[in-house]
Amino acid sequence: MTKAADNSPYQKPSVAVTGASRGIGHEIVKEFHTSGWEVFTLARTPFSEVCPWAEGIVKHIEVDLSDKASIRAAAKSLHRQLAGRGLNALVNNAGISPKTEDGGRLSATATTLETFQRVQMINLIAPLLLTQELLDPLEQARGSIVNISSIAGTQVHPFAGAAYAVSKAALSALTRELAYELADRNVRVNAVSPGEIATSILSPGTEEMVERDVPMKRLGNPQEVAEVVSFLCSAKSSYINGAEIPINGGQHL
Numbered sequence: 001m002t003k004a005a006d007n008s009p010y011q012k013p014s015v016a017v018t019g020a021s022r023g024i025g026h027e028i029v030k031e032f033h034t035s036g037w038e039v040f041t042l043a044r045t046p047f048s049e050v051c052p053w054a055e056g057i058v059k060h061i062e063v064d065l066s067d068k069a070s071i072r073a074a075a076k077s078l079h080r081q082l083a084g085r086g087l088n089a090l091v092n093n094a095g096i097s098p099k100t101e102d103g104g105r106l107s108a109t110a111t112t113l114e115t116f117q118r119v120q121m122i123n124l125i126a127p128l129l130l131t132q133e134l135l136d137p138l139e140q141a142r143g144s145i146v147n148i149s150s151i152a153g154t155q156v157h158p159f160a161g162a163a164y165a166v167s168k169a170a171l172s173a174l175t176r177e178l179a180y181e182l183a184d185r186n187v188r189v190n191a192v193s194p195g196e197i198a199t200s201i202l203s204p205g206t207e208e209m210v211e212r213d214v215p216m217k218r219l220g221n222p223q224e225v226a227e228v229v230s231f232l233c234s235a236k237s238s239y240i241n242g243a244e245i246p247i248n249g250g251q252h253l
Contacts, residue, residue, distance in 0.1 A: 014038040014087050014141070015233060016078060016134070018065065018126070019094025021045045023199040024148065027222035028091055031230050040081065042074055043094070065094055065126040066118055075133035086141025089233035090134055092127035092171075093148045097164040103203070106161035116163045123167035128174060135187070142186040144233045147175050148225075151195040151248050159203040168193075172244055179242030188241045190232045194225050195248025216249035 015032050019025040020041035032039050041060045059081065063074035078087075098106050098115055106115075127147055131138075138145065152160035153168030172191055179189040196202070196210050198219040210219055225247050231237055232245070246252050 011085060012036060012038040013089070014040065014082065014085065015089040015091060016040040016042060016087060016130075017091040017093055018042045018063075018130070024194065024197060024222045024225050025091075025093040027226040028093060028229050031223070031226035032089075032233075035230060037088075040078055042078075065122045068129065071126055071129050072133060075130060078134065079137070082137055085137070086139075086143065087134055087137035088141045088143045090130060090138060090143070090145045091148070091229055091233070092130065092145070094126070095123045095148065095150075095164070095167070097160055099161065105157075105159055106163065108162035111161065111163050116166075119163040119167050120170070123164065124170050124174065127171065131178060131189075135182075135185075138187050139182075139185045143188075144237075145178065145182075145187065145189040146229050146232045147171050147189070147191040148229075149175070149191045149193045149244060151193055151246065151251060153193065154252065158209060159206065175244060176242050183241055188232075188237075190237075190240055190242065191244040192225060192228050192232070193244050193246045193248070195220060195246070195251040197222055197225060197247075210249075214249045214251045215253065218249065220247060220249060 015037050017025060017029050020029045021043040029039055029041055039059065042063050044062065044064055046062065061074045061077050064070040096119055098119065100106050131145060149172050150160065150168040151157065152165040153172050157165060175189055175191040182189055196206055196214065196219050198221055211217060228245055228247055232240065
């Protein structure tokens with residue numbers, strides 16, 4: 001992975017990743033750390049013991065992405081840790097996908113207003129609020145924002161519920177709007193749209209669906225998502241703006 005240009009040749013490029021404690025988010029964090037970036041993690045849980053670097057505990061910020069005050073406090077904490085330096089990348093990875101009591105797909109008509117609003121807050125509004133709060137250091141470093149959307153944002157999914165799908169479709173639209181708006185401030189905004197990725201929270205029946213619907217006939221690996229995210233934050237993608245890259249083995253075709 002090519003390191004992004006920072007405001008000083010003596011500084012590591014820096015990245016903030018939400019939802020970094022497990023799954024795709026944790027793999028993204030490992031990819032950046034291995035590539036020599038300074039990694040700030042934001043999650044509702046304490047620093048994970050499975051993270052392979054000791055210094056990460058002081059660069060971990062606990063945040064409740066369903067609460068505006070908590071998000072703003074986390075952004076202020078990150079500002080303090082940056083100490084006037086730029087932020088090269090923001091990866092909005094955190095998201096929730098509520099299920100029925102038996103673990104099934106939660107339809108639109110069965111979703112309570114409170115659940116619907118909570119999903120939009122975490123999956124859509126939190127990325128916008130973090131972008132607003134961290135825009136100055138991102139602009140200072142000519143940084144990059146990557147939003148983690150989903151295949152569910154473009155087609156009805158057998159496991160992802162309606163509230164989740166709506167939030168991811170809106171996140172894709174927000175990506176386009178921010179890309180257009182921030183281009184003249186030298187901040188690029190892109191998204192990736194994973195399909196069926198091998199994590200600990202796969203729904204029962206996923207493997208059968210993959211065999212039926214994915215031309216490559218296999219699950220994706222979280223590392224395959226992390227590598228695309230790192231590319232979009234690097235100088236190698238310097239003229240990519242407002243794009244959404246599907247990572248699904250052709251499931252969308």
